[in-house]
Amino acid sequence: MSPQPILLQVVIRQRRLHRYGMFQAAYNEAAKRISPELTGTAPSRAQLHRWTSGELKRLPYTDHCRVLEAMFPEWTADQLFAPCPPHVLADEPAAYALSDERADLESTADRVGPNPYADVTAVFATRAEFSYAHPPHALLDGASSIRAAGLSLNMLCQQYPDQRLYRLIEDGATLQALFLDPEGEAIRAREHEEDYSDNHLTTLTRLNIEVLTRLRKRLSSEAQERLTVAVYDETIRFNITLINDRLCVMQPYLPSARGLDSPTFLAERSATGTGTGLYETFEETFNALWERGRTL
Numbered sequence: 159m160s161p162q163p164i165l166l167q168v169v170i171r172q173r174r175l176h177r178y179g180m181f182q183a184a185y186n187e188a189a190k191r192i193s194p195e196l197t198g199t200a201p202s203r204a205q206l207h208r209w210t211s212g213e214l215k216r217l218p219y220t221d222h223c224r225v226l227e228a229m230f231p232e233w234t235a236d237q238l239f240a241p242c243p244p245h246v247l248a249d250e251p252a253a254y255a256l257s258d259e260r261a262d263l264e265s266t267a268d269r270v271g272p273n274p275y276a277d278v279t280a281v282f283a284t285r286a287e288f289s290y291a292h293p294p295h296a297l298l299d300g301a302s303s304i305r306a307a308g309l310s311l312n313m314l315c316q317q318y319p320d321q322r323l324y325r326l327i328e329d330g331a332t333l334q335a336l337f338l339d340p341e342g343e344a345i346r347a348r349e350h351e352e353d354y355s356d357n358h359l360t361t362l363t364r365l366n367i368e369v370l371t372r373l374r375k376r377l378s379s380e381a382q383e384r385l386t387v388a389v390y391d392e393t394i395r396f397n398i399t400l401i402n403d404r405l406c407v408m409q410p411y412l413p414s415a416r417g418l419d420s421p422t423f424l425a426e427r428s429a430t431g432t433g434t435g436l437y438e439t440f441e442e443t444f445n446a447l448w449e450r451g452r453t454l
Contacts, residue, residue, distance in 0.1 A: 164211075164238070165241070165242040165243070165246065166209060167211075169230050177280065178203045180279060180280050183424075185200040185201075185225060186296075188229045189225045189228075190300075196221055197299075198300075199221065209239070217239055218235075277436055277437050278424065279425065280423075282421060282422040282423075284421065288409075293317075294313050294317045295318065299322065301326060301401050302402055303401070303403060304331065304333045304400070305399070305444055306333075306334070307336035307397070307447050307448065308338070308398065309359065312366065314366075314399075315365075316366065316369075320369065327373075327385055328381045334448065335385075335387050338359075338389070340359075340363040340367070340389070342390075343391060344391050345394075348394050348411070367389075370385065371454065373385070387453070388454060390447055392450070396409065396440065397410075397411070398440050398443060398444050400441055400444060405424065405425075405437075406426075406436070406441065408424075425437045
């Protein structure tokens with residue numbers, strides 16, 4: 159082990175990427191900027207631990223080094239895998255300056271022990287903070303499957319360009335979109351709860367449904383079958399987006415607060431397949447809502 163932490167470990171901590179899921183998302187976003195074929199090449203949890211522990215005898219593969227240099231452009235790969243300069247450690251807030259021993263214990267607990275946060279990898283106080291950290295294109299570009307259930311599904315219909323969604327589905331992606339029924343009772347109850355008096359949510363949801371149904375008409379006949387739109391009329395509790403059967407974006411609806419002001423949770427399906435994480439919980443919720451929904 160290095161007598162002092164290597165620079166990569168410190169800058170990951172300083173950028174608040176010390177949770178593996180957060181590092182993985184940032185890595186993949188940087189990889190996309192460099193070259194599309196590098197998307198999804200983030201190191202495993204165990205590999206990242208080796209990178210940050212000082213155990214490496216030589217630099218990782220060239221592509222890994224390229225992505226790391228894109229994530230941390232002020233440093234070269236050689237510098238990132240060298241002992242951290244004293245002035246960088248001096249600038250690190252005390253709250254994040256973990257000792258090597260504590261960092262090793264946290265990493266070991268993540269790899270072999272029960273995770274006290276289930277499979278939640280990130281939490282944001284509002285949807286705005288989440289969108290800033292994970293813009294829609296970073297989440298959806300290159301996706302092979304998207305399942306979304308909520309109220310108006312603005313991330314899909316207002317924040318992600320039609321042309322990108324069109325190309326995604328034409329290239330083989332499947333999309334299931336489940337909206338709160340704009341003609342139902344539940345959406346009117348939510349409008350009353352959020353103190354809207356002008357049918358704001360009803361109008362927006364109708365518009366977003368039209369965005370997807372209009373897009374479906376433009377698709378080739380084969381691709382049209384991969385885009386399904388449905389509605390349901392039940393008390394709105396969560397906005398759920400499942401990407402590639404692996405990543406879950408869950409946003410609860412709070413009483414008397416706009417959806418924009420509600421927190422956002424990211425959960426990743428456990429690689430162990432135990433079925434005990436929050437990903438599976440909200441996947442089951444989505445499936446139950448979908449089965450009770452009405453296809454348009």
